[in-house]
Amino acid sequence: MNLSVDVVEETNKSIVNLAGEIDAYTAPELKEALLPLTKQSGHLVEVDLEQVNYMDSTGLGIFISALKSTKENNSQMTLVNIQDRVLRLFKITGLDEIMDINSAIRGGSE
Amino acid sequence: MDDILKLDAETYKELMKRYMETRDEQSLYEVEQASKSFIQNNILPDEIVNMHIQALEELYPSLSEDIQYSMNFLLEAMIAYGIAHQEYQTLREKQSELKSEISVAASMQETLLGTTKPDIEGIDIGIISVPAHQMNGDYHHFIKGRDGSLGIAMADVIGKGIPAALCMSMIKYSMDSYPEDVMSPKAILNSLNRVVERNVDPSMFITMFYAQYLPSEHKLRYASAGHEPGYYYNAANDTFEEIETKGLVLGVTPDTAYPEYEMDINKDDMVIMLTDGVTECRDGDRFIESEEVLEVIRYYAHLPAQEMVNQVFKHFERLQEFELRDDFTLLIIRREV
Amino acid sequence: MKPQSCVNINKEWDIVGARQLGRDIAKKIGFGTVDQARIATAISELARNIYLYADHGQICFEIIDNMEHKGICMVAIDVGPGIEDIGQVMEDGYSTSGGLGAGLPGVKRLMDEFDLQSEVEKGTRVKAIKWVR
Numbered sequence: 001m002n003l004s005v006d007v008v009e010e011t012n013k014s015i016v017n018l019a020g021e022i023d024a025y026t027a028p029e030l031k032e033a034l035l036p037l038t039k040q041s042g043h044l045v046e047v048d049l050e051q052v053n054y055m056d057s058t059g060l061g062i063f064i065s066a067l068k069s070t071k072e073n074n075s076q077m078t079l080v081n082i083q084d085r086v087l088r089l090f091k092i093t094g095l096d097e098i099m100d101i102n103s104a105i106r107g108g109s110e
Numbered sequence: 111m112d113d114i115l116k117l118d119a120e121t122y123k124e125l126m127k128r129y130m131e132t133r134d135e136q137s138l139y140e141v142e143q144a145s146k147s148f149i150q151n152n153i154l155p156d157e158i159v160n161m162h163i164q165a166l167e168e169l170y171p172s173l174s175e176d177i178q179y180s181m182n183f184l185l186e187a188m189i190a191y192g193i194a195h196q197e198y199q200t201l202r203e204k205q206s207e208l209k210s211e212i213s214v215a216a217s218m219q220e221t222l223l224g225t226t227k228p229d230i231e232g233i234d235i236g237i238i239s240v241p242a243h244q245m246n247g248d249y250h251h252f253i254k255g256r257d258g259s260l261g262i263a264m265a266d267v268i269g270k271g272i273p274a275a276l277c278m279s280m281i282k283y284s285m286d287s288y289p290e291d292v293m294s295p296k297a298i299l300n301s302l303n304r305v306v307e308r309n310v311d312p313s314m315f316i317t318m319f320y321a322q323y324l325p326s327e328h329k330l331r332y333a334s335a336g337h338e339p340g341y342y343y344n345a346a347n348d349t350f351e352e353i354e355t356k357g358l359v360l361g362v363t364p365d366t367a368y369p370e371y372e373m374d375i376n377k378d379d380m381v382i383m384l385t386d387g388v389t390e391c392r393d394g395d396r397f398i399e400s401e402e403v404l405e406v407i408r409y410y411a412h413l414p415a416q417e418m419v420n421q422v423f424k425h426f427e428r429l430q431e432f433e434l435r436d437d438f439t440l441l442i443i444r445r446e447v
Numbered sequence: 448m449k450p451q452s453c454v455n456i457n458k459e460w461d462i463v464g465a466r467q468l469g470r471d472i473a474k475k476i477g478f479g480t481v482d483q484a485r486i487a488t489a490i491s492e493l494a495r496n497i498y499l500y501a502d503h504g505q506i507c508f509e510i511i512d513n514m515e516h517k518g519i520c521m522v523a524i525d526v527g528p529g530i531e532d533i534g535q536v537m538e539d540g541y542s543t544s545g546g547l548g549a550g551l552p553g554v555k556r557l558m559d560e561f562d563l564q565s566e567v568e569k570g571t572r573v574k575a576i577k578w579v580r
Contacts, residue, residue, distance in 0.1 A: 018332035031313070054397075056436075057268040057315075057386070064362055065313035085397070093336035109358060158479045182480055189488045193553040200539045 002026065003052075005033045015042040019051030022059030031062045038069040038077060045070070050081035055089060067099055078102060114151050114289055118144070122158075123165035130169070152199070154192035159185045172436065178440065195231055198232075209244075212272070216244045219275050223282050225251045232325055232447045236415030238423045239439040247274025248385045248439040249281060253293065258325055264441060265318040266337065266385040273314075274437075280309060295320040295333035296370040299357065303368075306361035316360040319383055327376050328445060333368045335360045338386045341404065345378035350404045353381075380415075380444045382407065387436035391426045398429070407442070415442045451556075453507040454494075462494040465506045469521065472508050476517055477579050486519060486577055489557040492550065493523040493573055500526020501570065503545065518559070518578040523571075530565040537563070 003026035008015040014037045022030060037045045045066075049055075063079070070077045079102040082090070090096040121144060129137035148158060163181045166173055223246075227235050239248055247268075251307045253261035265281060267274035284305045288298065300319050306316055317335040323330050336359030342351045357368045375381065384403075403422075410421040419440045427434065452472070454465040469490040473483045490506060497504035504525025511518045530536050539552050551573070555561040560576040 022436060056390070057266070057317075060359075061268045061313035064315055064359075065311075067362075068312045092338060093315075093363070094356060095336070097356075098358065098362065156481055157486060160479070163480065182484075185480060186484045186487070189484050189557075190553075193488070193556050196556050197539050197552060204539070 005029055007033060007037070012013065012042060015047065016045060016047045017051070018049055020053075022052060022055040022062070024056065024058045026033060027058040027062050028061070031065070034062060034066050035069055038066050038075050039073045041074045043075040045075065046075045047077065047079045048081050049079060049083065049086060052086055055086045057089075060089060061096065063099065064095070076100070078110060083088055113158065115153065118148065118151070118153065119164060121162045123168060126162075126165050127169055128419055140383040152196075154188075154195060156185050156188040156192045160187050199261060212244045215272070215275070216241075216246075219245055219279070222279055223251075228252050228254045228260060230254075230258075230325060232445065233323070234415040234444045234446050236417070236419035236442045237440070238419040239437070240423060240427075240434065241437045242387070242434040243271050245271050246437050247271065247277040247278065248387065248437040249278045250383075250441060251282065251285065255290055255293060255322075259293075260323045260325070261298075261366075262321045262323070262383065262441065262443075263298075264316060264320075264337065264383045264385065264439065265316055266387075266437070266439075267316050268314055277310060277314065277316065280305065280416075281318075293322065294370065295322055295331055296368045299333050299335045299360070300366070303358075303360045304364055305368050307364045310361055315362060318360060319355075321381070321383065323375070323381075323443065329372055330375050330381060331370060331372050333357060333370045335366075335368060338384060338389055340384060341382040341407075342373065343380035343382065343407075344376075345380070346376060350382075350408075352400075374443045377445055377447065380411075380442055383441040384438040385437065387434065387438035388426065388440050390436060391430055392435060395430050400428075415444050418442055428441045449561055451507045452511050453505050455503065455505045456494050456497040457503045459498055466490050469506075469508055469519070472510060473519055474579075476510055476512075476519060478519070478577070482577065482580075483555040487529075489554045489575060490521065492528060492554045493521070493575070495526070496551070496571075496573075497523060497525045504570075507537075516578050518576050520564045520574065520576045522575075526570040529565035529567040529569055529571055530563075531567055533563060533565060555568045 003018060003020035003022055008017065016037070018030070021099060026096065028090040034045070034047070037043065066077055080102045082101060087096070087101070090099065090101060125137050125141050125144065129141070159181065163178070163185065166181065167178070194441045227237055237250060239246060239250060241247070246354045247266065249263070249265040249267070251263040255261060263285065265278070267277045281302060284302055285298065288301065299318060302318065316335070317337040319332065319340060321330055321332040330354070332353070334355035334357045336357060339355065342353050344351065353367070355371060358366045376426045388403060389400055406422050406425050407418065413421065421441055422440060423438060426438070452468060454461060454468055456462065456465065466487045470487045473486045476487065494506055504523065504524045504527065506521055511520050532558050536551055537555070550565065554573070554575055558575040558577045562574040563571070565571040572573045
């Protein structure tokens with residue numbers, strides 16, 4: 001169980017490439033990388049989840065706190081390339097309606 | 111302590127002497143037993159090496175100095191192992207202390223959050239809730255209304271263990287404080303959402319499915335706050351359907367509204383509520399599909415509801431080699447007449 | 448008071464010098480091989496702490512010989528950053544320099560008496576005694 005977090009900086013935009021599994025063990029690493037990025041006003045944080053094949057509720061918690069932080073700091077977060085299994089989690093919890101999620105690039109998973 | 115050491119040193123010397131003379135397996139077996147007693151009496155590796163040095167000196171007084179020095183060298187090499195071993199022992203004791211403390215907390219939680227499965231004529235209820243660790247982050251609660259209705263809450267706090275369990279107590283006490291006339295599923299979720307939003311860390315959230323069964327009308331009213339969807343078993347068609355709902359998890363935004371749904375329950379129909387500990391079971395590296403859960407339920411569907419949930423749990427417990435990754439809660443209601 | 452012998456700890460090599468002096472004293476008082484080795488290991492830990500966390504310091508040895516018993520007393524003093532949370536440093540399983548058995552809890556185990564005083568930004572003083580059995 002491992003997660004790699006790779007951040008690419010562009011002008012007014014950070015791309016966070018994640019690969020692996022997001023669970024109780026790897027979530028702190030994600031939190032540490034993601035939250036500071038959302039604290040810059042006017043900044044766009046794009047999280048690429050194409051290589052994430054598993055996420056549990058702890059992972060969702062991190063995205064929820066990141067979302068709250070974007071609202072407080074006037075930044076933006078968008079999630080792209082979510083695999084179906086992970087997307088299901090966002091749908092069940094109703095988070096897909098309040099988060100900017102773009103999964104259209106990729107249809108199937110596994 | 112010193113006496114034990116002296117006694118052991120004597121035993122060790124005698125054993126070694128016998129072994130050097132006979133090279134028999136018996137002595138080796140006995141030194142194995144002695145080794146276990148060293149551990150029991152907290153005799154450290156450097157002390158054992160020292161016993162060996164002393165035995166050597168007494169048995170072979172003319173032993174070369176080189177060998178003697180090399181043994182002292184070995185003794186020095188064992189010192190750090192000795193302290194590490196002592197520290198390890200202390201940590202083990204501390205761990206067992208913590209474990210018993212947690213088990214006290216767990217039984218307190220059971221008392222605080224306890225709920226009894228009500229007896230209601232015409233419906234058969236089965237419920238099982240098993241925590242992955244000592245404390246349960248899943249929660250279910252039965253509320254019998256004066257109008258004869260049955261309220262069922264099923265919730266899952268993000269994470270497991272103690273933080274989740276603490277959070278659950280908050281939910282339980284908020285629910286206890288609601289007057290009975292506002293016990294509609296959507297009203298309960300609306301109000302719990304505000305409680306959670308105000309009181310928990312931003313990365314914490316709770317999902318809940320709340321259902322109200324009206325036995326006189328054979329209707330189920332329900333609403334969901336981002337909870338793992340349950341299933342409806344239609345006996346007439348012998349089919350399972352996912353219970354579709356909309357609704358955000360509790361605690362994200364203060365003003366979330368939860369739509370309420372209603373369905374008719376016919377004779378022999380079943381309603382299945384669960385947490386993600388059921389649907390996210392893993393068989394090795396493979397996730398099970400929700401169809402598999404339903405197949406297993408169908409397989410045991412001829413049993414009374416309580417037997418059914420017990421058997422389904424046993425099935426998945428075995429599939430996961432008796433090590434749950436997440437708290438597991440499964441509830442089944444069947445209309446009998 | 449009895450005469451003291453001290454070793455200054457400025458570089459890693461000084462740790463070896465401190466061990467040597469401590470061991471010689473221990474031998475002279477009549478400690479057995481095992482206890483000599485334990486005393487040397489305790490000195491190592493104390494000296495390493497000075498070397499790793501404080502710029503410099505010293506370790507002093509003193510022979511205690513009274514009616515009741517004989518023993519070796521060592522005092523490690525440095526003017527380093529001090530220890531902020533002594534409870535944490537003395538806790539088993541907590542070690543910055545790695546592994547079980549390392550650090551000050553190890554010293555406490557190896558010796559019979561142990562005392563620690565520290566003030567942040569001023570320094571640390573550790574005193575440890577082992578009695579001849």
